[in-house]
Amino acid sequence: MASTQQSRILRVGLLQDGRILEERHLRRPGDFTVGRDARNSLVLPLSDDLPDSVPVFEYRANQYNLLFNAGMKGRVHLGSSDVDFHALRTEGMALQRGEQYVLPLQESARGVVELDGELRLFFQFVLPPPESDKPVLPPDLQGGLWRTMDRVFFGILAASLLLHFSGAALIIASEPPLEPELSLDELPDRFARVLIPTRPEEPKPQAADNAQATAATEEKPKASDSDDKPATEASKPANAQEAAARRAEVVKKVAGKGLLKILGSSGSNGGGAFADVLGGSTGGGDIALALAGAGGVGVATEASVGTNGPRGGGTGNVAGIGDLGTTGGGKVDLGSKKEVQVSGRVSSATPEVESSDVDREALARYIKARLKAIQNCYEKELKRNPSLKGKVMVRFSILPSGRTGDIEIEENTMGNDAVASCIRTVIRGWVFPFKPDDEVPVAYPFVFTPAG
Known part of the structure; x- marks a missing residue:
């Protein structure tokens, strides 16, 4: 009966003083590097003479290749003979690629690569070991749930759970007690106070006070009216002489204050600047006569200006806001804002x-x-x-x-x-x-x- 062949995998180990420090089984084919850097496939011990990373094996075209340079030493077993790296370089058995030499490896090849001093790297192709190779303890030493459990604690916990669940089941199974119905007279006082609140006291009538206050307010305006009428009647002058005397008194008080004092101080005709503006008249009485017809601020309209137009010559009308409106205007369409497409x-x-x-x-x-x-x-x-x-x-x-x-x-x-x-x-x-x-x-x- 023919045995089925199984593909071999590459086994790489690190030796120091004849002891295996570490070994790897490359179950997944791929490149293999060694050095001090943590990113290498196999990290070497810290040493100043060792490089950070050195490629040793590469996987190309479903085959492993051994990589070495002119400064590396080692031996490879090919078939029935051992060949060192120097012979591989000189006899042309390894292909040169830049500063490196490449040697294709068969599954029967094995060898040793000297790294530095006492560190050596050995390699060979072996059958993949089973992944489930784990030590199995005897049945007497194997632990279990019952053996590792604290039995005293488990007994106390079981008794406590049984007692609590039994009490809960007894409460659920028992019938609830009957509650007697109480009449209104049997209710406690605290419920009676909540259900029957006390009535608030009625406010005292204040109709008489309101009537007296209303009568007082009605009498006050009448008294003020009677006081205002004599004052208004007393302010009117009795005749023309009294009116002229009052006017002269007002002019005398106003002429010495503010802008009128400045305008009445001097002038070309001896009557002051105000007299120059109003004409040849002099004296405070002329100022009063000039200001006698003055009124408040008014709004100039076309009717108030008259048909003769504005002062200063020429003719024209006063234009209002409505006359300034434009006609024939159209709508202005500003369009819509669009974002420029950039890719x-x-x-x-x-x-x-x-x-x-x-x-x-x-x-x-x-x-x-x-x-x-x-x-x-x-x-x-x-x-x-x-x-x-x-x-x-x-x-x-x-x-x-x-x-x-x-x-x-x-x-x-x-x-x-x-x-x-x-x-x-x-x-x-x-x-x-x-x-x-x-x-x-x-x-x-x-x-x-x-x-x-």
Whole structure:
């Protein structure tokens, strides 16, 4: 009976003084790096002589390749013989790619790579171990719910619950007591006071006081009328001489105050400036006669001006507000305010992923499906600056939970920080479908250009 063949996986271990410090089984094919940086597949102990990151294996075309340079030492078992790195370089068994040499590995290959001093890296292809290899304790040592429970506490809790539930069931099953009906006379006094409130005291009649107050108010206006009539009658002059005397007295009081004092101080005819205005008359009596017919402020109308038109010569009419109205005017349509439509293009390239746990093509499809939000960030600033364009390189990390870690803007040729800040906010809300074992760094470029 033929046994079914099972594909082998790469096993990599770190040796120091003949002891295995750490080993990895690459169940998922991918690149393998070692170094002091925490982002490597295998982190080496801290040492000044060790590099930050060195690529050792790469997975291309369904096959692992061993990577080494001219300064590295090691041996590889190929078929039935062991060959060191120097022989692989000189005999042309390894292909040269820049400063590195590439050796394709078969599943029967194994070897050792010397890193620094006592640190060595060994590798070989082995069958994948079962994932469910966990130690199982004997039945006598396995714990259970009953064995780990405090039995005294459990007994007290069970008795307390039984007592409480029994009392509740007894209360529910018993009939409620009958309440006797009470008559109105049997009610306590506190209920009687609430149901039958006391009547408020009636206010005392005040009709007599109101009548006396009304009579007093009616008598007061009559007394004032009788007082006003003698005063009005006394203010009228008895004859023309008394009227002239009163007028002279008023002129004498007014001429020494305010503007009239200034106008009456001097003049060309000796009668003051006021006399010059009114003509050749002099004396305070002329001023009184001139002002005797003066009235209040009036409104000039066409009827009051007369047919002779306004003073100063010429003819014309007084125009009112209605005469100033224009005719023949039409409506002015200012139109409606419209917002200028601005659009831009966002193009992206293949992302740079430094781990094999995340598929580049799947990551590119995920980001391209959400380019509309990135485009909105660009178009928002494009409305303010129509010539805005450039490239933004964003570097972020994918956490084992699928969310984004640290987000940095590595390159921004647009000269606009608002677009970069908006892109950082959009990427922070993404949840990727990948669940890597460790934090995976990703670099993704966005190129922005106006659409028209």
